[in-house]
Amino acid sequence: MDHPQTPRVLAKHLEAFQYKLVRVLGRVVQLRGETAVVDAGGSINLILNRDCHLALNHAVEIIGKVDQGLNVKVQAATDFGPNIDFEASNAVVEATHRHKEIFYDDD
Amino acid sequence: MSYSNNYETSYTSYGGGGGGGGGFIPGDGSQNSPSGGPKDYTRDTVRPVTIKQINDAQSVGEEFKIDGAQVAQLTFVGQIRNVSSQTTNLTYKLDDGTGSMEAKHWNDKDTADEPSPGREKLVEGAYCRVWGKLKSFNDRKHVVATIIRPVEDKNEISYHLLEATYVHLHFTRGPIGEGSGGGGGSNGAAQQQDSGGHGGAALAGHNSVAKRVYEYLRTTPQTNEGLHQQDIASNLKIDAAEVSAAGDQLLADGLIYTTVDDSTWAILETD
Numbered sequence: 001m002d003h004p005q006t007p008r009v010l011a012k013h014l015e016a017f018q019y020k021l022v023r024v025l026g027r028v029v030q031l032r033g034e035t036a037v038v039d040a041g042g043s044i045n046l047i048l049n050r051d052c053h054l055a056l057n058h059a060v061e062i063i064g065k066v067d068q069g070l071n072v073k074v075q076a077a078t079d080f081g082p083n084i085d086f087e088a089s090n091a092v093v094e095a096t097h098r099h100k101e102i103f104y105d106d107d
Numbered sequence: 108m109s110y111s112n113n114y115e116t117s118y119t120s121y122g123g124g125g126g127g128g129g130g131f132i133p134g135d136g137s138q139n140s141p142s143g144g145p146k147d148y149t150r151d152t153v154r155p156v157t158i159k160q161i162n163d164a165q166s167v168g169e170e171f172k173i174d175g176a177q178v179a180q181l182t183f184v185g186q187i188r189n190v191s192s193q194t195t196n197l198t199y200k201l202d203d204g205t206g207s208m209e210a211k212h213w214n215d216k217d218t219a220d221e222p223s224p225g226r227e228k229l230v231e232g233a234y235c236r237v238w239g240k241l242k243s244f245n246d247r248k249h250v251v252a253t254i255i256r257p258v259e260d261k262n263e264i265s266y267h268l269l270e271a272t273y274v275h276l277h278f279t280r281g282p283i284g285e286g287s288g289g290g291g292g293s294n295g296a297a298q299q300q301d302s303g304g305h306g307g308a309a310l311a312g313h314n315s316v317a318k319r320v321y322e323y324l325r326t327t328p329q330t331n332e333g334l335h336q337q338d339i340a341s342n343l344k345i346d347a348a349e350v351s352a353a354g355d356q357l358l359a360d361g362l363i364y365t366t367v368d369d370s371t372w373a374i375l376e377t378d
Contacts, residue, residue, distance in 0.1 A: 003188055003200075003202040003206075003207045005159075005204065005205055005206060006204045007204070008204060023204045059261070061261075078186070078232065078234075080261040081261060083260070083262070084261060084262060085262050085265065088262060088265040088266065088269070089262075089264075089265045091265070091269065092264075092265045092268045092269055095268065095269060095272045096268070099272050099275065099276065101275075102156075102157050102159055102160050102205070102271065102272065102275050103157055103159055103204075103205045104159070104205060105159075
């Protein structure tokens with residue numbers, strides 16, 4: 001498979017996904033040049049690449065790798081605009097972990 | 108909620124396109140004509156799925172099953188990873204985080220002059236929703252898309268994944284409000300769903316022995332002769348007289364019927 005699975009996670013799941021590729025949908029709360037902070041059920045630090053174009057307060061979907069310090073090193077970012085229902089998207093993350101059989105393989 | 112509206116609208120346009128086109132869905136006509144029989148419309152549903160579910164789908168001849176239920180049309184949402192333009196079709200490689208799947212949109216010579224609306228937005232990185240049929244070629248699955256349209260409101264992605272989860276749970280655990288439907292294996296979930304829906308409501312007035320007898324008849328592998336009441340009694344460890352009385356009640360309500368003799372019963376399917 002050329003595009004590996006990217007489990008959807010919130011801040012609280014990062015520890016369990018250390019060194020893994022994950023997918024995060026969060027709201028951009030801070031932009032600091034090379035890094036940024038998104039809120040995804042809690043703060044997540046992002047280490048950006050040159051192709052990211054994040055907008056403050058917009059939702060952004062990140063695909064990236066969780067590093068040793070539980071930062072997410074971004075590989076791809078997709079802007080989801082200002083009108084994302086995070087209650088729904090966070091419910092999706094919970095559903096993907098509870099009913100993993102239709103979302104992700106076991107490691 | 109703007110995204111649910113969005114969905115309704117496109118759903119309508121899907122129905123319009125499929126119905127009005129007549130043979131608009133490639134392969135649909137030819138597949139059914141050899142059998143000569145009338146088309147079975149009861150299975151003609153659109154099922155929301157994740158790409159992992161498509162990859163995991165079991166093939167049964169020409170058809171596919173997901174959670175034990177046959178899938179005719181399916182719909183999914185994914186991000187476009189690659190678009191390749193062929194002479195006869197456009198192939199989109201889609202990724203929804205659970206896997207990748209190719210969706211082929213065949214060129215239709217009747218509509219070639221007027222490409223479907225939103226086509227220019229179907230570029231790499233964009234999210235789209237696909238409606239189509241699952242096909243397999245050389246053991247590689249792909250979806251023959253009837254419609255591919257861009258996802259304008261990204262909330263539709265959450266909506267779709269939650270809907271796919273809901274439908275998955277419906278097939279594996281039974282409809283909402285029927286807690287006892289759980290525990291059934293994924294095989295035969297389709298039948299379970301039908302009879303479960305029927306039996307669930309009708310069983311309400313029955314005692315626990317009758318419910319257990321019904322459950323046992325419903326879930327135990329058997330021939331079309333059904334099961335003998337002695338077997339049921341010994342397997343459920345219930346007194347034979349009680350099973351007999353429970354059977355009488357179920358017979359009276361038309362939930363089961365007698366087969367080779369008065370004490371051999373089978374579930375009366377309602378479809």
